[in-house]
Amino acid sequence: MNQSDILFDYKHIWHPYSSIIKPLPCYSVISAKGVHLKLQNGKKIVDGMSSWWSTIHGYNHPILNKSLIKQIRKMSHVMFGGITHPAAIALCRKLVKLTPEKLDCVFLSDSGSIAIEVAIKMLIQYWESLGQTRTKFLTIRNGYHGDTFSAMSISDPENSIHKIYNHFLPKNFFAKAPVSSFYDSWDPTDSISFKKIIEKHSFKIAGVILEPIVQGVGGMKFYHPKFLKEIKKLCKYYCIPLVFDEIATGFGRTGKLFAFQHANVIPDILCLGKAMTGGMITLAATLTTRKIADTISKSKANCFMHGPTYMGNPLACAVANANIKILEKNIWQQQISNIEKQLRIELLPLIKHPRVIDVRVLGAIGVVECFHYVNMKLIQKFFVKKGVWIRPFRKIIYIVPPYIINNDALKKLTNAIKDALNKDELFKNT
Structure with missing residues (x-):
């Protein structure tokens, strides 16, 4: 995508829950594989949202791709x-x-x-x-x-x-x-x-x-x-x-x-x-x-x-x-169990953070509820800079990663949340 494409998107394409007058910034994804999204600038970021809960086995999964190719013929x-x-x-x-x-x-x-x-x-x-x-x-x-x-x-x-x-x-x-x-x-x-x-x-x-x-x-x-x-x-x-x-x-x-x-x-x-x-x-x-x-x-x-x-x-x-x-194949059960254990270890202690009301973990869902609303524009930019894709809403920072995520990639997500909580400018009315 060139600059002209990005400008066209900004002016003409209405993205979910966004303003057409002052739209939130959009990050151009040119490919995706496993748990990573590849941005136009070549940077790879860990997807903590599973594309809104859906991409449970990660991107470009060979078995899923093959099924589509076979059917389309x-x-x-x-x-x-x-x-x-x-x-x-x-x-x-x-x-x-x-x-x-x-x-x-x-x-x-x-x-x-x-x-x-x-x-x-x-x-x-x-x-x-x-x-x-x-x-x-x-x-x-x-x-x-x-x-x-x-x-x-x-x-x-x-x-x-x-x-x-x-x-x-x-x-x-x-x-x-x-x-x-x-x-x-x-x-x-x-x-x-x-x-x-x-x-x-x-x-x-x-x-x-x-x-x-x-x-x-x-x-x-x-x-x-x-x-x-x-x-x-x-x-x-x-x-x-x-x-x-x-x-x-x-x-x-x-x-x-x-x-x-x-x-x-x-x-x-x-x-x-x-x-x-x-x-x-x-x-x-x-x-x-x-x-x-x-x-x-x-x-x-x-x-x-x-x-x-x-x-x-x-x-x-x-x-x-x-x-x-x-x-x-029932591999997902162990995958979810591993994710839940790690989320408990790395997120639950955040309940002591002065910015946090509550922390909740269930299966492959991790939630950090804050006292103040997030600044979506700034916090999204912060997370991308940290190499992760996390899309909060209101006072909620949550992750629902693909089941195939490994320990290091998951830790990158939880560390990004920890770091965000220490940045006053990422929250409104702080």
């Missing part, structure tokens, strides 16, 4: 309406096998947000098929489920990046988020708020939607598994379907293949995405029970009313199959 895409193909069938077989037995119907889509939209539409149509109009959903505060409109409507309406759309979004029910953290003792009062809402509004609620254990962009909180058990009991008692958003946590990130396995509970609908293709191509899936699928199919429409153009894309399905084959 056959066909890169074909519509899924009235047509099927081997890659999609193989993937859905794997997903049904990997997930709890009762989740045996799979709807493929383009991205995580759409997987959530699909789940919401499924439940609205499910209740319509039963002769009831239910359009409200129940979730907890500090949640984040995506950037499309229905997904935004079940994300925290106050403590979220979507607050400016509140006047337009449907109004749903929000219980207090549990205070008991993953490693603390369970406080039974944590489920009281949720219980009161579901008792009062059970006949309006189409479904309960939660990020199991890990709340992502809502604050990177890790809550107690007992909370999921309590919610499952309430959903079962009131016959309300339970949806788990495993888009960020699915496929091993928390130390279990799926985060809900920490609580040993099973949802009625499961949303997957991000790491499903190893970060190669966008793909998502919404899995549900035969009961819900059959009920929807008996509705006035006689079908489920959704159909993305790129649903079941053969390239995405092929690479997802290859990605899952890597996971089936």
